[in-house]
Every structure is written in C-alpha cells, then in structure tokens.
Amino acid sequence: MILFFLLVFLLPCSGKEMPDNMGKEFIFGFMEASKADNGAPSDIPLKLFITTPSQASVSVSISAPLAGNLYSGDTITVTKGVIKQVTLEKSLRLRGTERSNKAVQIVSSEEIVVFGINEASYSADGFLGIPVDVLGMQYFVPSFFSNEMRFYKSAVVITGTKNRTELSIKIKSTHGGSVNFDGKKYGNGNWLNTTIDRFETIQLLCRGDLTGTFVQASQRVSVFGGSTVTNIGHGRSRDHIEEQIPPLNVWGKRFSIISVPGTNPNLIRVLASEDNTVVSVNNQVKQTIQRGEFYETHVNDFSVLTTNKPVLTVQYIPSVTTGHNAGDPAMTLVPPIEQSNVLYTFLTPKSSQNKNFENTFMFMLQGSDYKGLTLDRNRLHDNDFCSVVQRNNVTSGYIRIPSGSHTIEYSSGLVPFVGILYGGADHESYAFPVGQRFTPINQDCTPSQMTVGDGLDNDCDGRADEEVCYDFVDNDGDGKYDEDCITELSTTRQTTESTTTPKPTTPKPTTTTKPTTTTPKPTTTTSRPATTLYKLTTTIQKPTTTSKPASSSTATQKPTTTTPKTTKTVTKPSTTSIPNPKTTTTTTKLTTLGSQSTTIKDLNQKTTPTDKIDFDQIRPQWLTLAEFGVIGGVAVVLLGALGMCCKRCWGLIKNRDDDDDEEDEELRRRKRNKARLALGAPSIRPMYQ
Template sequence: MARVILSLVVLSTCICCLPAARDNKGTEFILTFLENLQRDRHNPKLFIACPHQSGATVTINTPSNGASTTVQVTYGQVKKVDVDRVAVELRGSVKSDKAVHVTSDVEIVVYGVFAESMSTDAFLALPTDVLGTEYFTPCASIRGYMPAEFGVVGVHDGTTVNIVPSQAVTFDGQNYAAGQAFSVGLSRFETLQIQATEDLTGSKIMATQPVAVLSGNMFTACGLPGSGDHVVGMIPPVDTWGKEFVTVPLTKHTAGDIFRVIAARDNTHVNITNENTKTLNAAEFSELDVPSDEYRHVASNKPILLVQYSKTGSIDQTETDPFMMVIPPVAQFEAEYTFATVDLISDQADTTHYVNLIIRSSNKAGLLLDGHRLPSDTVWHDVTGTDFAAAQVEISAGTHTVRHLSPNVNIGLFSYGFTYPESYGYPGGLRLSRIAASCSTTTPVPADRVDNDCDGRVDEELLNGIDDDGDGLIDEDLANSNCAGNRDQYRTCLQNRCRNLVP
C-alpha cells in the first residue's frame, strides 16, 4: 500500500510540474491578419472562448499603434474584440509591424475573424508555445482573381527568416525568382507579407527561432468563376504534421470540395481512397477534387499537410462560398473541444453553422455535444478501408463543447458556416504534439501531449493495466482519465461519470 501511495504522489507531482499541453489552447498568442480585398471599413476581430469555469482575464495589444485593451471572458460565451484594421492588416509584399499580441491568465481559445461584406474567412490561432521554425505554405489561387499571399510574424527578437518562394515574387521592391532563397530579419511583433499572382503553395519558410505563419489568398473563387472570398489559415509547423487523415465533404455543396496535399520531405508516397499512389518531393503538392458524397482516407509514409477548400457557391448554385481549412491528422485529434461559430455580415438571419465529426465507429455512442448525446437522426458515414465514421451536424450560433465519455477516445472536429456570399471554416481544435520530429521514449504522464512510446500516437492509453492500443505495451502513453490515478479505482470512477451524464 505504501508503494501505491508513493507512486500516486510521484504521479501527482509530475502532473503539477508539466508544461502547458501542446494544443491550440494557450496563454499567449502572437498573430496578424493577411490582406483582404474588400475595403468596406470593417475591422478584423478576435473571437475568444474560455474552457475554464472561472473565466479569463485577457489583454490584447497592437504594438503598431500602442493600443491595449483588457476584457473578461466568461465560460460558455464568445468574447468578440475589434482590432484596428490599419494597425493589424498586412498590405502588399513588404515588412511591417502589424502584430496582435494576446495574453491571458488562464488558457483560452482564440480565432482571428476577418468578416467583410462578401469576403469573409476566419482561422484558428495557435499559441506561441507550439509554434515552430519550419513551414510550407498552402496558399490558394485556384482560379483566383487576386494574389496568393502568406505572412510571417516574429515572436522573438533577432530572428532570421529564410524564404524560398514557389513562384517569382517581389518583396520590399526586390525581385526574386521561383526557388531563389532570400532572408528577412524579424524582431518580436514585426511582420512580413509576400504576395504573387501565381500560386504560392509550397513556398518554404525556415526561421532561426519560432515564428507564426498564416497563408491564403486576398480573394479567390475556388472553382469555376463566380462568387469569391478572402481565404486564410494559420499554418501548423512541419514537426506537427501527420501521416493519416480522413476527409469529410462540406454540407450544402453538391459539386465536391478541393483538397491539397503538401509534402515536406522528398520521396513522400501518398495513398488516397480511389486515387493512384502519388509521389511528392519536398514543397510539391497534389490537388484533388473530391465528390460531395465521398469520405476518403489519406495515408503517407512521411509527414504531410492536408488542406480543404470550399468552392464558390456559383459552381453548384448553393448558398455557400470559398474558405480554407487546415485538416488535422488523426494523430492530432483531440479528446475534448471548446469552439465558437462566426457571425457573417451579409445575412446573419440566414447563416447556418455546422460541424464535421470523425470518430472510430465503435466509439460513436459515447460522443457528447454540449453535454448531450448527438441527435437521434444523426447520419453516420463509414470511411472506406478504415474503422472511422464521419457525420455532418448542424449547430446553433455561439460557443460549443464536444467530448467523449472515455478520455482516450479522440475526435476530429471541423467548424464552418455559410450565408451567401460569405463563409468561414477552421478546425475546432487540434493537438500540436511534435509527432513528426525525432523521438525518444519518455516516462508516461497523463495528458502530456507527448508521444511517450514513439508510435506516432499521443495519449492513447488509460491507466488501467490493459493494452488499450493493442501494441503489446501497457499504460505506456497515458490519456487524462479525469479520475483517480489508481488502477483499482478507475472502473468505479468511469462508471460514476457515466451515471452523471446528461441524457
């Protein structure tokens, strides 16, 4: 008994000393806003959600004009904060100082929302503790009218950013050919934006210290000529990319969705349902036009980035419009989400909001939306060749939570919405474990967001003396049980959680 008590004390001590989990929640964010074609004088916004019952005190600074504001964020609500457009929007292919600095006393979720008339998109912000030094950009000029673009934000003073554009660009008045490397020095809160009329997908960014990267297009149709939108996403660093993905079509569209697969390493083999194997070298990408009734599995031998694009509503005469959404790999799915919808400008009364959900088929029954089981009429679609199932669920405007009864069951969640001619889309959240970095085995601590056993998965075991993931090891990479860390008590704890469920 003394040994058990000592083990629990050691485990508790380890948990208390853990750094913040590697995911999209954080206490510091440094970001910016890429240029939006529409100039109807609408300010960009930050949408801030707090997953803590106690709420959060959040301070937003815009260094370029010295403005600062502090707000209180209440649990279960979205706090919307305008930021001055002139102070935060990047313009042209130049270096500037248009950063936004967000700090909080507890972990929060932050979205950047650039809602303009007929030109809206939003992105899930990534906190500074998960940013990296290597990126490849997934821009969008798919039948676009306006420049593809990407932006970089300095997080630390004395950072050198090395850029290899995939197309010819002009930056700060200097011309650079496709593939010609050049360097830019950034201090903390300094920014740069690069634009080109040709597609900048596959441009490489290497920095001497972590930076934030956003990528997209000033205004694009994403399909046949028709209505367009500003599209943008905040891009995860290469060391968090994965090797397995599931694609889910977007509600309302009938003419399919566009997906792009981007490689970070040479000789990357990509296998996709209903497609021939594709071999990509570093910075190369493959584009897919996936029908609206197909759910596909994507697997590779080396880390890749997957991005989904909503097409113009003109292509299938639907009340939709373009947006860009980073698709997290299966290994970076979360066990619990707090996320928010976006208010669109053109017709808020006619705006509809959705989530796409992905989960292993055997775990569907334990899924909870806002503490309740999913509606009984939810339609699940099996993903061919896998044990995953996916569903599209309409949700109300506001803040929502999704979780599973079991803490080691992970869920893919993508949030998006439409009103003609505007839209938005982003992942509801994701882990940002360094699953693509070199790995060495480490001592398991519950919910540390570390691949303790170097199997490409994170926190997949329960502390229960059972081989939950079937790899021959027991309790080697632990999820957060939300229960006592004692194997003998775990079953009783889990049963009590089930009894207390909201029906």
C-alpha cells in the same frame, strides 16, 4: 500523515500542460482581405473570439505593442464555456507586400482558445489561433490562386516572436508570378533572405500560387497562408481565404476527409515535408511526391488519406454556382487523426452583412462509437447525426449547429476526435478546425516518462496517447502495452486487425455495385445530400512495402526541391497496404431515423460485426472508482485516528493544568494559615514591631 496529504492533494495537480491550441500567448498578423466585387481593401474591423477551459476567471490582454497609435488595446475577463468577442481596428490589417509593425499580441493569466475572423464585403474566412509555445521554425505554406480576375493574389504572412530572427524564404510560385519585396523581385525557386523582430510582420503577395513556399527561421515565428480573394473551381463567386499554418514538426500521416454538405466536389491538397512521400487514398496508392510538392485531388464523400511521411492536408470548399447561393469558397486545414483532441469550445461567427451562417460541424473519430458525442453537455439523438460513414476503423459525419457559443466533447471526456466548423451564407462562407493537439511527433524524439493522457509521444512512434490504459492489450502492435496511453472509457478501441461496426436492424438486401477508384472532376452543379448513414468496414490485409505508386489522374506541378540544410526529422515510415481490386459493395436498407431515410453501405469484403462489450472495455471505469473509494476510505480512517489522538492529548494537557492549579491553591492556603492573628490582636502590624 504529511506524506498521505501530499499524495492526496498534490498528485492530481502534477500533470503537464498538453501541447495543443490552448495557450497563454498568441501573436498574429492579419492578412490582407479584399472585397469580392472589385478587390478593394476591406473596410470591416477585425475580430477575435476568445474563451478558456479554466474553471477560474481569466484575465486577457489584447494589444498591438508596436502600433499603439492604431490600437490602444483591451483587457477582458473570460470564463469557462463563455466566448468573448473582441473587435480590432481595421487599420491593423496588412496591405500589399510590406514589412510593418501591426502584429497583435494576446496574453492571458491562464490558458485560452483564440479564433480570428477576417472579413470583407461578401468575403470572409477565419482561422484557429496557434499559441506561441507550439510554434516552430520550419514551414511549408499552403495558399491558392486563380487567374480568373486580375486582382486575385495569393498571400503569405510571417510574424516575429523574438528580435533579430533570421528568415530564409524559398519562393514557390506558378503562372510566372513573383514577389516584389524591399525593392527586389523574387521568382519561383529564388531565396529571399531577411530578418524580422518581435511584433514585426511581413506580407508577401503574388499573382501566382505560393503553395509550397518554404520558410526557415532562426527562432519561432507564426505563419499564415491563403489568398486576398479568389474563386475556387468552376464557380465564379469569390471569397477571402486564410489559415494559420502549423510547423513541420507537428504534421501527421493519417487523415479522414469529408466533403462539406452541398459543396461537392471539394479540392484536397496534400503538401509533403520530405522526399519520396507516398500518398494513398482509401488504401490505394495515388502518387509519390517530393519535398515542397503537393498532391491534388477532388472528393465527393468520405475518404481516409494516409502517407508514409508527415504531410499537411488542406481542404478547399468550391465557389457556388448559378442557382445555389448559400456558401462560397473557403479554406481549412484537416488535422491529422493522431493530433485529435477530446473537447472543443467555439463560437459561430456572423457574416459581413451581420447575418447568421448555416453552420455545420464535421467530426472524424477512431472507431465506430460516434454516438457518445455531446453538444453543450447534451447527448445527441440519432437523427442529429447526418451522413455517418465508417471506413478503415474511422467514422465521419456532420451535425447541424445553431448559431452561438458551443462545446462539443465525448460523453466520457476521454475519446479524441477531429472537428472542422463550416458556415455558409449568401455568397459568403468560412471554415476552420475548431482545435487540435500540436504534439511534436515529426522530429528527433527521446523516450520519456509517461503521464496518462499527457498528449506527448512518450515511446517515439510518431503517435501520442495511442494505447488504452489498463486494458493490458497491445493496441498499437509494437509488442508493449500501456507505454503511451489514455484512459479510454468508450466501448470502441483502435486495433490494426479488426473493425467494430454497429449491427443493422431490419436489413433488406438490395443490389450490388462495384466501387470506382477514379477521381471525379469538379462539376458546376451542387446539391444538398440526403441524410444518410453509411457503414464501411475494413478488409483485413497485411501491409506491403513492395507496391509501386500509381500515377495520379490529377496533374501537379513539379517544382524544384533545392532547400537549405535543415534539421533532420526522425520518423518511422509506415507501409502502404493495397486492397484486393475485386472488392464489391453491398447496400442494405435500415429503419428510418426521424423523418430521414437511413442506409448502410458496406464497401469492403470482410466484416467483423460485434456488439459485445468485454470486461476489459469497462475495467478502467470501475477500477478508477475503486481507487477513489480506497483512497477515500483510508483518508477517513486516518483522519479519525488523528482526531482520537488529538482528543487524548488535549485531555492529558488539561489534567496536568488542573493538577498545577490544585498545588498553587494548597500553597496559598498554607501561607494564610501561618499569618493568622493572635487571639485579641487588633491588627497584623503590632505583631511585627
């Protein structure tokens, strides 16, 4: 009986905390943000947005442990589905190349999600907070630099989490830029060696692009990259940009990229963690880059980017041009598909002028069943999804989001997807990922015991939860099944051989066009794209490892790659498949959704359309319900048996007590009979004289 109760009540609580953007401790340093018009330091307070996935109320303490004279701290309570805004003193923002004690610490009683907002006048950006427990000791930092204005500077911020942390920083800079720190000048390729303590911050500014700067620490540190203010592309409008950077051990190899609506073309940079990294876009090899180098391209629509070794992918939204004022430069990380999560809670910020942004949520998921996405627990309609595209078994699109606090998840709660939030206002914008997993898939790995949906790489193949539990199918093609799985209730599953696509209704054939493989150059004109549904299917081909990378049409600088000896990362390089160059594009019209025309584009040779839902796809749901039914039935039977036993025992005990009472009464009666008075005796006393 005791064992039964332990199984019923304790097993559901035995899961591990998934390594993701939710945590109990965060340590930030806020980068310098400059005004867009003259580059002067910002005088706008800093902001934090905090929420929790916990069912209980969570106590959160915010402080600046070494800068109590600047900020006395706050303590708040957050609950699930509600986001609290905390305003911090503007004096906590870093200024110039400096070492300071301005780190901000957030500590909570249960896991929380944190976003940071850093604003100046008509200049703003935000970042997704990374908790201390998933920080690392090796980083390559993305940044940005434009030489249009003299007050533009690229920036790197490092914050310590432990005392006496040793830092080795290899500076990477362009345009002859250098970093002046502690009275010394460090140029491109120079090493900056120093130490940092807990809650200390170091900011490095440079009149050059610091992208590719390498940070090696002896203990965990948090790292931020960006620019104090800059323009991007041909537009002259400018903005502050920044992101908190994930460590090398969580970088990925597969990315889906969608340009922000109305901002084409977007700039994409792919930063390599290892030598001989081959970058492919839509199955076409583009370039081979070395450790610390980056591949740069522009995208106008949806693309799937893959590499044979782990990389960091960064998306830059360009400056607005004349006649188009909604939006501004922004910078966001693109989470790897293999690090996508199942639920995101976020708050849309307001502009520096206290106005609402036009908010866009861009989603990317494996498979084709995107209609299971829900906004604030409400299922979305067909006309809520815009520019939906499917390519290589990956679906991408965007949703217009009203201002406020929101939660986006899949209806089953178990389908992972990537989410990026973008907002544009009058010459101002922001962009950041709304969350992701931080599973250490790019490091030495030891196979581990699996817990369903634990977010870990249990089989050491560089992916986490890549199998579908209970379907008895080898989803990842390694000859095993259910070795690293998640319960998948969707009717779509990832395979390496076929793609499921929705069947079009009312097809009308149109003309055939040939796709182009050239990378478009930035243009000064932007337009808001029509709401269009695209369907791209996958050409079934066997991967090859003998192809030679094609030269890129985008020039990238060749930095020196001499780096200190670091921990060797063990990964399984993937092969790159080269598609048939004779691929044609067929366009068919579909029925209109709402007031917007909808089209489907088929960009590949072969399609495998099917609407069939087989028995294995719905098996996990009924199996789970059956298990709960059996456990519940057994519990009722055992509890009933226990009740009957207790009733019987109580009856036996009561009867025994009644027998004891009768014996006592009989003994008392006998004593009274022996003490009877003699006939005529006045009292008992004379009888004993």
